[in-house]
Amino acid sequence: DIQMTQSPSSLSASLGDRVTITCRASQSISTYLNWYQQKPGKAPKLLIYAASSLQSGVPSRFSGSGSGTDFTLTISSLQPEDFATYYCQQGYRTPYTFGQGTKLEIK
Amino acid sequence: EVQLVESGGGLVQPGGSLRLSCAASGFIFSSYDMSWVRQAPGKGLEWVSVISGSGVNTYYADSVKGRFTISRDNSKNTVDLQMNSLRAEDTAAYYCAKDYGRIAVAAEGAFDIWGQGRMVTVSS
Numbered sequence: 616d617i618q619m620t621q622s623p624s625s626l627s628a629s630l631g632d633r634v635t636i637t638c639r640a641s642q643s644i645s646t647y648l649n650w651y652q653q654k655p656g657k658a659p660k661l662l663i664y665a666a667s668s669l670q671s672g673v674p675s676r677f678s679g680s681g682s683g684t685d686f687t688l689t690i691s692s693l694q695p696e697d698f699a700t701y702y703c704q705q706g707y708r709t710p711y712t713f714g715q716g717t718k719l720e721i722k
Numbered sequence: 723e724v725q726l727v728e729s730g731g732g733l734v735q736p737g738g739s740l741r742l743s744c745a746a747s748g749f750i751f752s753s754y755d756m757s758w759v760r761q762a763p764g765k766g767l768e769w770v771s772v773i774s775g776s777g778v779n780t781y782y783a784d785s786v787k788g789r790f791t792i793s794r795d796n797s798k799n800t801v802d803l804q805m806n807s808l809r810a811e812d813t814a815a816y817y818c819a820k821d822y823g824r825i826a827v828a829a830e831g832a833f834d835i836w837g838q839g840r841m842v843t844v845s846s
Contacts, residue, residue, distance in 0.1 A: 616784075649832040651767075658817055658836035659759075659767065665828035702767055706831015709781040711757070711769040 617641050617705050621714035627722040632693045636717045638686045638703035647707035650679055650688045653716075654699045662701075663688060693719075724748035724835050726818050731840035734808055738844070742803040744818030744837055752776070752796040755821035757833060758803045760814035760842075770816070773801060786812075808844045815839040 618641035628634050638648065646666035651659035661670045663679035666686060676691040690697055698721050703714040730742040744756070758770040771782045771792040780792050789808075794801040801818055819833035 646828040647831055648828075651833075653767075658839055659833070660836070661822075661832060661834050664822055664832040664834070665826055668826060668829070670834065704767070704769075704832075706828070709769075709772060710783045711772070711831055713767040713769065716766045 616710055617644060617708060617712055619703055619705055619712050619714040621701075621703055621717050623717060624715065625718045625720065627720050628693055629722045630693055630695065634690050634693060634719065636688045636701055636703075636719075638681075638688070638714050640684045640686075640705055640707075643683045644705045644707035646682050647705055648679070648681065648686045649704045649706055650677075651702045651704065652697075652699045653702065659702065724820075726820060726835055726837035728816070728818055728837040728840040731816065731842045733843045733845065735846050736809060736844055738808050739804070739806045740808065740842060741805065742816055742818075742840055742842070744801045744803075746799045746801070746820070749820070749835075751799040754823050755830075756792075756794060756801040757819045757821065758792065758801075759817045759819050759833070759836075760812075761817070761839075762811075762814040765814075768814075771803065772821070805842070808842075810844050813842060813844050815841050 620639045648666045650663040653659040667679045701717045728744045757772040773792045777794045791804040817839045818837045820835040822829040822832040822834045
């Protein structure tokens with residue numbers, strides 16, 4: 616199975632900050648890497664697919680990059696609604712696997 | 723509107739069975755793979771199973787293989803998850819999710835639409 620490792624596990628930041636979350640795959644997954652945002656009690660929401668493609672309706676302050684084994688999600692200027700938990704996920708091969716999550720909190 | 727609505731779930735004793743159903747609307751259901759993803763209380767996301775658009779191919783996480791069965795009815799736009807021999811560690815919110823499909827290179831395996839989730843609690 617492909618293991619996905621996110622860092623950090625938690626992050627405190629202020630409004631307007633630029634934040635970066637990283638995700639590493641245990642083997643190459645090309646660009647089959649997706650990012651989700653989840654708020655408490657809600658279903659996950661797709662933000663970025665295929666490593667760098669912005670899902671329709673997602674603000675442009677979100678961006679993704681990477682290929683192979685190393686990926687990043689960047690939020691350019693944190694807004695109040697961005698405080699949530701973020702997950703990476705590989706869609707390269709079943710079993711599809713998620714990172715353990717990064718909880719983004721207000722400093 | 724593209725939508726997934728789950729039903730079923732609830733409280734069951736260890737060793738028991740439950741069935742979850744997910745009704746889809748707003749898209750050509752038979753054209754997309756469908757998955758189930760679960761989340762134990764306070765924990766991360768865990769992919770459970772996927773079924774191809776035709777229903778011919780199915781895959782499971784090792785943690786549920788041999789106990790859970792995914793199926794779909796393309797005439798009714800539904801996908802089900804039959805869960806047998808349930809264990810305490812199966813306690814989770816279960817989400818059905820639509821695969822993004824071949825809309826772009828490397829988009830397959832992404833989940834663009836999610837249901838609201840149904841709680842399954844396995845406890846005596």
